[in-house]
Amino acid sequence: MTKEDKNYSRRDFLKTSGIATGALIGGGIIGGLIGANVGNDNASTPPGSTAGEPGEGGAGGVRGLMFFKNDAEFQILAQATERIFPEDDLGPGAIGLAVPYFIDQQLAGAYGENSREYMQAPFLEGQKTQGYQSRLKRNEMFRQGLQIMQQEAQDRFQTDFVDLEGEQMDEILTAFQEEEITMKGVSALFFFRLLRAATLEGAYADPIYSGNQNMEGWKMKGYPGHQLSYLNQIDSEEFVEIEPKSLGTQH
Amino acid sequence: MVTNLEKVDVVTVGVGWTGGIIAAECAKAGLKVVGLERGRERGTEDFAIVHDEYRYAVRYELMQDVSKETVTFRNNRQQKALPMRQLGSFLLGEGLGGSGTHWNGHTWRFLPYDFQIKTLTDEKYGADKLAPEYTLQDWGITYDELEPYFDKFEKTAGISGEDINPFWGKRSNPFPTPPMKKTPILKKFETAATNLGYTPFMLPSANLSEAYVNPDGASINACQYCGFCERFGCEYGAKTSPEITVVPTARETGNYEITFNANVVEVVKEGDRVTGVRYFDTVTFEEFFQPAEVVVLTSYIMNNAKLLMVSNIGEMYNPDTGQGTLGRNYCYQILPGASGFFEEKMNTFMGAGSLGMTIDDFNGDSFDHGDLDFIHGASLSMTQTGIRPILTNPVPPDTPSWGAEFKKASIENFNKTLSIGGQGASMPHRENYMALDSTYKDIYGVPLLQLTYNFTDQDRALHKFLTEKSAEIMKEMGAKTVVAGSPISDYDIVPYQTTHNTGGTVMGADPATSVVNNYLQHWDAENLFVVGAGNFAHNGGYNPTGTVGALAYRCAEGIINYSKNGGSLV
Numbered sequence: 001m002t003k004e005d006k007n008y009s010r011r012d013f014l015k016t017s018g019i020a021t022g023a024l025i026g027g028g029i030i031g032g033l034i035g036a037n038v039g040n041d042n043a044s045t046p047p048g049s050t051a052g053e054p055g056e057g058g059a060g061g062v063r064g065l066m067f068f069k070n071d072a073e074f075q076i077l078a079q080a081t082e083r084i085f086p087e088d089d090l091g092p093g094a095i096g097l098a099v100p101y102f103i104d105q106q107l108a109g110a111y112g113e114n115s116r117e118y119m120q121a122p123f124l125e126g127q128k129t130q131g132y133q134s135r136l137k138r139n140e141m142f143r144q145g146l147q148i149m150q151q152e153a154q155d156r157f158q159t160d161f162v163d164l165e166g167e168q169m170d171e172i173l174t175a176f177q178e179e180e181i182t183m184k185g186v187s188a189l190f191f192f193r194l195l196r197a198a199t200l201e202g203a204y205a206d207p208i209y210s211g212n213q214n215m216e217g218w219k220m221k222g223y224p225g226h227q228l229s230y231l232n233q234i235d236s237e238e239f240v241e242i243e244p245k246s247l248g249t250q251h
Numbered sequence: 252m253v254t255n256l257e258k259v260d261v262v263t264v265g266v267g268w269t270g271g272i273i274a275a276e277c278a279k280a281g282l283k284v285v286g287l288e289r290g291r292e293r294g295t296e297d298f299a300i301v302h303d304e305y306r307y308a309v310r311y312e313l314m315q316d317v318s319k320e321t322v323t324f325r326n327n328r329q330q331k332a333l334p335m336r337q338l339g340s341f342l343l344g345e346g347l348g349g350s351g352t353h354w355n356g357h358t359w360r361f362l363p364y365d366f367q368i369k370t371l372t373d374e375k376y377g378a379d380k381l382a383p384e385y386t387l388q389d390w391g392i393t394y395d396e397l398e399p400y401f402d403k404f405e406k407t408a409g410i411s412g413e414d415i416n417p418f419w420g421k422r423s424n425p426f427p428t429p430p431m432k433k434t435p436i437l438k439k440f441e442t443a444a445t446n447l448g449y450t451p452f453m454l455p456s457a458n459l460s461e462a463y464v465n466p467d468g469a470s471i472n473a474c475q476y477c478g479f480c481e482r483f484g485c486e487y488g489a490k491t492s493p494e495i496t497v498v499p500t501a502r503e504t505g506n507y508e509i510t511f512n513a514n515v516v517e518v519v520k521e522g523d524r525v526t527g528v529r530y531f532d533t534v535t536f537e538e539f540f541q542p543a544e545v546v547v548l549t550s551y552i553m554n555n556a557k558l559l560m561v562s563n564i565g566e567m568y569n570p571d572t573g574q575g576t577l578g579r580n581y582c583y584q585i586l587p588g589a590s591g592f593f594e595e596k597m598n599t600f601m602g603a604g605s606l607g608m609t610i611d612d613f614n615g616d617s618f619d620h621g622d623l624d625f626i627h628g629a630s631l632s633m634t635q636t637g638i639r640p641i642l643t644n645p646v647p648p649d650t651p652s653w654g655a656e657f658k659k660a661s662i663e664n665f666n667k668t669l670s671i672g673g674q675g676a677s678m679p680h681r682e683n684y685m686a687l688d689s690t691y692k693d694i695y696g697v698p699l700l701q702l703t704y705n706f707t708d709q710d711r712a713l714h715k716f717l718t719e720k721s722a723e724i725m726k727e728m729g730a731k732t733v734v735a736g737s738p739i740s741d742y743d744i745v746p747y748q749t750t751h752n753t754g755g756t757v758m759g760a761d762p763a764t765s766v767v768n769n770y771l772q773h774w775d776a777e778n779l780f781v782v783g784a785g786n787f788a789h790n791g792g793y794n795p796t797g798t799v800g801a802l803a804y805r806c807a808e809g810i811i812n813y814s815k816n817g818g819s820l821v
Contacts, residue, residue, distance in 0.1 A: 083653075083654065084653040084654065085653070085658055086654065086655050086658060088655055088658060088659065090658070090659065090662055093658075110310075111310065114318075115318060116310075116311075116316050116317060116318050116337075117317060117318055117336050117337045118317045118318055118320075118321040118334045118335070118336045118337070119318065119336070120334070120691065120692070122690065124331065124333060126330075126331070126333040127325075127326065127330060128743070128745075129324075129326055129741050129742065129743040129744060129745070130324055130325065130330075130333045130335075130744060131335060131336065131337070131339055131743075131744050131745040132336045132337055132745075133333055133334075133336065170654065173653075196652065196653050199653075200641055200644065201305055201309060201641050203640075204304070204639075204640035204641045205304065205305035205309075205641060206303055206304070206305060208303075209305055217640065218640060220662050221640050221661075221662050221665045222596070222600075222662075222665060222666050223600055223639070223640045223665070224600065225302070226302040226303075227302075227477065228475065228477065229475035229476065229477055230475065230476040230477060230478065230598070230601035230602075231473075231474075231475050231476055233598065233601060234432055234434050234476040234598065234601045234602070235432060235434060235435070236435070236598060237435050239595070239596035239597060239598060239666065240598055240601075247300050247302060247303055
């Protein structure tokens with residue numbers, strides 16, 4: 001499938017699935033439109049300015065970037081997460097679920113800044129069983145990792161990462177996973193695992209965190225989210241289908 | 252400058268289950284008690300929006316902030332210990348209630364075999380059943396001696412269960428509340444285990460089957476099976492926790508105060524007595540000295556051990572000589588198990604932390620170990636704790652970990668996968684111990700605790716045997732694909748395993764091999780008590796909290812006696 005087809009089919013899916021109707025939790029359709037920008041002239045699209053129609057979503061349809069300052073970098077993130085969690089006949093992929101926005105917000109906060117991690121020196125290389133020993137914060141790892149993705153795309157295919165075919169992107173992501181790529185201050189595998197985990201977090205966290213758009217992640221997975229009680233259903237011999245609910249509906 | 256506070260009868264370091272139990276019993280007996288808690292006040296009212304997997308289960312909202320303090324770790328003495336920079340293998344608690352707020356609620360009594368494990372193993376299998384590097388020892392107390400305290404803890408907590416397990420110790424009373432609902436998923440396990448000749452029973456649960464008022468007058472509500480227990484607080488007050496039971500009980504006496512944001516850094520000892528504790532206000536960094544007639548260490552096992560070490564109380568364990576007791580017999584938990592992929596969708600997202608059925612046919616010495624190269628075993632359980640989508644992505648073997656195939660398989664199998672899990676016993680080994688780190692410090696300038704730990708041959712053999720048993724049951728349950736747990740090799744501190752760390756401040760009958768006596772009174776300072784799973788001489792085949800609760804009640808009785816009469820309690 002060519003990328004143009006892919007983007008077209010994503011837009012098509014969004015139309016038919018009702019995501020673009022504006023009845024969303026926590027902000028607009030823009031997550032679903034990121035892919036549509038890819039391959040176009042990104043320079044004409046300032047970061048975060050590709051907002052939906054005013055009045056859409058809980059935040060008036062406005063979405064912006066909190067960590068990334070450069071839209072090209074953000075688009076690399078978007079495409080990488082989409083390869084990890086792609087759109088298919090079950091439903092949207094990472095882009096359609098607004099995962100890149102989720103990650104952007106997380107990188108700007110405690111997660112990205114390693115606020116709750118022990119970050120005191122000395123930083124020494126240890127055994128695999130001793131875990132994370134990098135002096136880099138997560139947001140520094142992401143920035144470096146995305147830059148390397150772009151560099152690898154140029155070296156291997158003489159083109160921008162976002163313009164690669166899916167299989168070519170996969171080749172680069174696999175090179176991270178198999179540590180064929182060298183990163184500074186952190187292993188490529190560690191970064192890859194972080195990226196993979198963050199993608200799943202964005203796909204399935206409560207929509208209050210700006211991912212899992214319209215609870216589509218939960219709908220695909222048959223997970224009802226925040227329910228007060230299953231006291232009257234726990235004995236059921238049959239699988240119980242329940243319309244998902246977000247914590248955001250309480251406020 | 253240190254501000255000296257007014258002397259109290261009892262000070263506890265940490266306010267979770269053990270600190271709460273000590274406080275409730277001592278305050279009821281008229282002693283003035285202060286609890287120093289380094290975290291903040293929290294309670295049921297803070298959990299109205301707790302159904303948030305990302306905040307609580309992934310980003311560890313209720314856990315210790317390791318930017319301030321962590322532990323260092325290495326697999327063996329040849330390695331350089333390095334800090335655990337982010338939480339992983341175990342989740343340290345912080346704040347009112349401690350780990351008792353975000354536990355699942357499995358509430359067991361260790362087996363009679365556990366308390367006399369050395370004597371009983373030697374009698375039956377000979378003294379060389381395990382190699383001499385395994386520092387196996389009796390606990391200095393028997394099940395029968397501890398039974399009244401188990402009974403007391405279960406009544407405080409209102410534990411839901413049924414007494415049909417032929418392998419556990421004799422009970423003086425039935426469970427305070429009936430077992431939880433036996434759901435279709437649990438019945439699947441029950442049928443399979445029964446077919447194989449085992450004796451399944453409902454797991455003793457601190458998620459209560461019905462509303463309950465405990466003997467102290469504290470109310471615990473009925474569980475709603477919402478599927479958010481472990482790593483979460485309960486918004487219904489239906490998961491028994493210190494902050495809804497023993498803490499309010501202690502406060503109602505008027506004899507109890509809790510100081511929050513109080514991080515104790517030293518137990519001050521003069522001669523053969525302790526005089527109190529020194530702590531930092533974590534907000535202002537002001538330093539205080541809290542004098543007390545009795546000091547009780549009631550924080551997590553690692554911090555209890557660390558405080559004794561930095562305060563130079565007791566003799567540090569030396570792995571070269573085997574001498575010394577402080578830090579000795581650190582154990583963990585071995586986790587055998589098997590997953591099964593089924594054809595049909597099940598309500599796996601509903602549940603409760605302790606909703607489960609268990610067999611003890613391969614726990615303790617329920618089965619003959621004559622031809623086996625390990626001792627002890629594991630309880631094997633099917634639990635329905637409520638799965639959540641970020642951390643539950645079950646895929647059959649050989650599925651890629653990302654991309655289209657992964658997405659499809661993890662979604663397809665989300666509600667079609669069940670697991671049988673074992674809580675495997677962990678035997679002490681000469682090379683597994685706790686000490687103080689010589690490089691890394693916490694934000695108060697105090698050295699971090701250093702952990703030297705690896706799995707042993709005993710652990711690997713136990714894991715293999717129990718994993719095979721789990722897989723057999725899963726097959727009998729009708730799974731189309733059964734995936735047995737991978738064999739264990741080296742202990743890895745990165746992936747979450749279990750917060751069932753034990754040892755380091757072991758109880759016993761002999762000061763040469765234990766830190767405290769069987770009232771948990773320190774051998775070297777009669778007005779110092781150390782309470783928790785650190786007292787375990789080894790780790791058994793169950794979750795630890797029931798046994799910790801019983802030990803805390805016994806300790807409280809000891810403290811009250813000591814306050815009247817003084818002297819050694821044994």
